[in-house]
Amino acid sequence: MATVRPKVMKALQPDEGRKGVIIEEELELREEDMRTKVLEIVKDVTKKASLAEAHVIVAGGKGLGDIQGFQLIHELAEVIGASVGGTRDVVEAGWLKHEQQVGQTGETVTPKIYFAIGISGAIQHVEGMKNSELIIAINKDANAPIFDVATYGIVGDALEIVPKLIKQFKELSKEKGGEMSYV
Template sequence: MNLEDYRGIWVFLEVQQEGIAAVSLELLGAGRQLADKRGVPLAGLLIGDGVRELAQTAFAYGADEVYLYDDPIFHHYRTESYMRAVIASVERHKPEILLYGATSTGKDLASAVATDLQTGLTADTTMLDVNAETGLLEASRPAFGGNIMATILCKKHRPQMATVRPKVMKALSPEPERTGTVIEETIALREEEIRTKVLEIVRETKEKVRLDEADVIVAGGKGLGSKEGFELVHRFARSIGATVGASRDAVEAGWIDHQHQVGQTGVTVTPKVYFAIGISGAIQHIVGMQNSGLIIAINKDPDAAIFQACHYGIVGDAFEIVPLLMDAFRQMADKEVQYG
């Protein structure tokens, strides 16, 4: 493999019901920085059925080029068809870096592509950088149970690939007038060659916790002592109209469902306000909430790592402090009602 043959930064543009997935737009922002640092073009790889007009969205969010597969055979996501399309384009155009969102689709596709191309893949990346001279992608993520941050390199194979968690990177402000080049891609692929058939798509009807969309999150950790103690978080959240979050320890203790978990093995969040109550501040939790607008931590341990990541820290017993906060917020709300 001649590494010098590979050039350019690519982002797989995942298509959802509403258009290009938010995480793909975030990756275009990150990819723009990498491409500018390397002095190479940024491209989106767009696969689907009736998706041609979405290329303009990619240009608006930073792409210079869009490699487009627009064919009914890609109407539904299937690993085999999408994998073959990605591999065909990679072998034809040789990008040096290919990024995917760490969604169920992105993780499935990236692992299949990496296996077939026999290249490296860093999963659930939280930080990206590139060496301007060598072109080595520096993909960082928590390791050893979240106790350290590891930066992973792929020195001998191309393309270098990574999946990136939603909400970790920031999308650029769109420029609707921005334009780029669409490169039409084709592949000799027939429906009868694909072993998987989509018979029906059943949408989830159960109400889902939308941590990634919440403006205010009240999160609790192992420091609350018990499932009964964790009820303090629920009461506080209800009183201020917030969404309930939790650390991995609280989830593994069975105090709350996994869908409330914030962190590397849960959800990455960026609320306007994040309350961390009884949370020690393990790296795997910090990477999931560090981009919150305002972080307020409450913990009895003055040396807790969470105090290095918060904007405001309160050292003390949560069972004494949180009721005081609830009273203060209640009084503020009463004054707003009183004075209009």
């Protein structure tokens, strides 16, 4: 038996010719044979979709400088209706919660659109987002590894570029009467 975290690989197309065999086993287990016991099941009641289920993710890295610079990630995500993610560094700095971390030690995601802003592209982060359908990277360093997996790359200062993106998306939203779908 093998297990794989969700979204690590793309699902194969269904093959109608494949058939499985169900083998039912009778087990003689009693509650007292168990070392653990489920006391309570707590369901997450947050309104936002988890990163693993998000269609659009705006993720930021330490290239945004500080928590004030990182606020641009939240603003852009709000304008386009996206979820917010980030690198391990920003989680460790306290800018985001652990459940918003993308990468090997965080969530593996496959959104339709992934914005990688101020993210260098360390392999640990890339492994968690490389299967996104469209990756848009913004980084000052033209040689940053994130550009190796990006569909589109913008070389420049995220602190200058992201406010312009926010402004453009807001204008588009106004033109469309506030009804925007980016997916």
